[in-house]
Amino acid sequence: MQLGHWLAAVRQRRPLVHNITNLVVTNTAANALLSIGASPVMAYAHEEVADMASIAAALALNMGTLIPETVEAMRIAGRAANSAGVPVVFDPVGVGATPYRTETAKDLIRDVKLAVLRANAGEMSVLLGLPGQVKGVDALAADDALPMAMKAYAAEKGTVVIATGAVDFVTDGENIWQLANGHSLLSSITGSGCMLTALLGAFVGVVPEGSTPATFAEACIAAVTSYNVAAEQAAKLAHGPGTFQARLLDSLYTLEPSTVDELARVQLA
């Protein structure tokens, strides 16, 4: 699978990504998008989110510090994006931590058609109704309960489903891919998953409308791999989480498409 050309397309077309995201990562998500070459816009007012989502190349919704006003903004923007054929990425941050988060996430995935659903393994298990608590995806195999549930959900909904961790799983409902790039420092900065969600918006923002889930999945694999390769390169120049964060933006900015293809560790599971 060639991935670098997706990064080149983002750089060339500078897709406008409308983010409704959490208060922790507003700045870093915008900076990640700028660094990769996309155009971020953050807009929350009920009075304008439908307009903004409709002119965007993608809409990225993140539930991190949800309040009812923001949830309603996500719903309005999500429906407008659906009407306009703009792909929607959803990150149900913290689903399962409180009943309010769980209900809200379930309401949103019922009301808005998603191009991409991204969460960590524990959140994904809650959302897909798996029993028990999943602490990480390090030990998951592709025939374990979670990847199988993700694949079934993806097939049913026509949505790309991504569970991230030390190993990332991506499925379009037909295949499951395992992605092995990345660095442990990502778990020592806040919003590393949220930045990825924003970047997924940039990559699906350059997928031609009407493409199959398989094509969206390929763009998503390119997003995850570009981000994780950038993290690997940033870690070499970092002395801890603070300098890593600065270097991660630098790496996203300087990352060559050919480097993504050289270093990608992607396989069918």
Add this chain to the structure above:
Amino acid sequence: MQLGHWLAAVRQRRPLVHNITNLVVTNTAANALLSIGASPVMAYAHEEVADMASIAAALALNMGTLIPETVEAMRIAGRAANSAGVPVVFDPVGVGATPYRTETAKDLIRDVKLAVLRANAGEMSVLLGLPGQVKGVDALAADDALPMAMKAYAAEKGTVVIATGAVDFVTDGENIWQLANGHSLLSSITGSGCMLTALLGAFVGVVPEGSTPATFAEACIAAVTSYNVAAEQAAKLAHGPGTFQARLLDSLYTLEPSTVDELARVQLA
């Protein structure tokens, strides 16, 4: 035009700048103000913004992630600042992107008297009712439609008007200055314009009350030039947008007034 003494005045008097700004740049605007030597305060509650604006040296309003509650806070604070003789800087971020933004910006400039209006060229064109879309100011000449409209607006309102880009235009309604400092990395970090808006608050916060627009314009030219010279110096030590952002704060902190005067590229247009 000597500019460095304005920076020295900011350092000496540490003006309190009350910011009502967007969620993306709240942290970076506060840090830019601290780095240059001013005192930032962020306050949004309708219950306190009039009190806070009245005791501040300047009020900086930024429309980036506007919601109705914040817009009303801007109006309350702006009117209190007007009553107390506190200069107001306004940044109509994203005006033109949605009808809501355009209406809100027009309402605010009707309801609040501004000391400084700052936007990029495209936003400024929308706000001043120019037809067509202006993508950048690189190619603008001072007798082009936008600078002429800015000058007319400044003269009518007694407001300094600034359009930023690869070249920045500043007018007090009588003269138009062209400012040529800066670095392209500024466009790869989020909130670079918003940080400048906050810094404009610091510089107009040390202008004596009752000064002419020409004096306010000089302080604004000093703010833009100080910021852009700091960016030039930061870029030399940066490896991309992440390290640039850290180095930009360092440069604002260490910038010498004499360096601003040495490196300033300011001319009457």
Add this chain to the structure above:
Amino acid sequence: MQLGHWLAAVRQRRPLVHNITNLVVTNTAANALLSIGASPVMAYAHEEVADMASIAAALALNMGTLIPETVEAMRIAGRAANSAGVPVVFDPVGVGATPYRTETAKDLIRDVKLAVLRANAGEMSVLLGLPGQVKGVDALAADDALPMAMKAYAAEKGTVVIATGAVDFVTDGENIWQLANGHSLLSSITGSGCMLTALLGAFVGVVPEGSTPATFAEACIAAVTSYNVAAEQAAKLAHGPGTFQARLLDSLYTLEPSTVDELARVQLA
């Protein structure tokens, strides 16, 4: 007093700290907690703050950019934490700057039982009703009005009280400690006090329930000293406030418990 073992306990137990904090420092507070080895969560919705506070190891409340909705969230979360035996840290940012802030802070300390009250000296003077304005704690002696008022308040309420500055004062109502670590660059970055408030949450989050104020005070002294020693080390590698902030997170991440004990400058006042 041995302090390093508290840092080791934070690293080992990764306490979940629920933060209701201000818009300026949301990202940096989360990153400081991750860097020290704790788990941050930011949650504001009235619908979930009681649930979240109840499952947290500590609740950190920060009044920086208060609006009525956030104040109510603090009250709901604070009461839930009190019911669940979860220690509460409160930072009355800007109390005294406007009547609204002063009233809100007084309401909150009446409605919520605090494990720790932290402010700078000026804010603490306002809150404890001392006349006049205190500009810094550099010149304070332990028998001055402020430390004596802090001690009396701590004894009355069973709360650890901390006033930070170039010298920090900590009291459990019986003793007053003077802490002399730290670096002047802390005052050139925004949210340096707010990051400490978040870290205090991590350290009191590993204090066994039912411990005496003296034990909570020791954990607080460990938090303040760990943070200030990290700042000292970060300053050696910084070129200004921007690189300092990145290096501060690096230092919190790499700080050894034994280094805290070696470099601690703590004495009974």
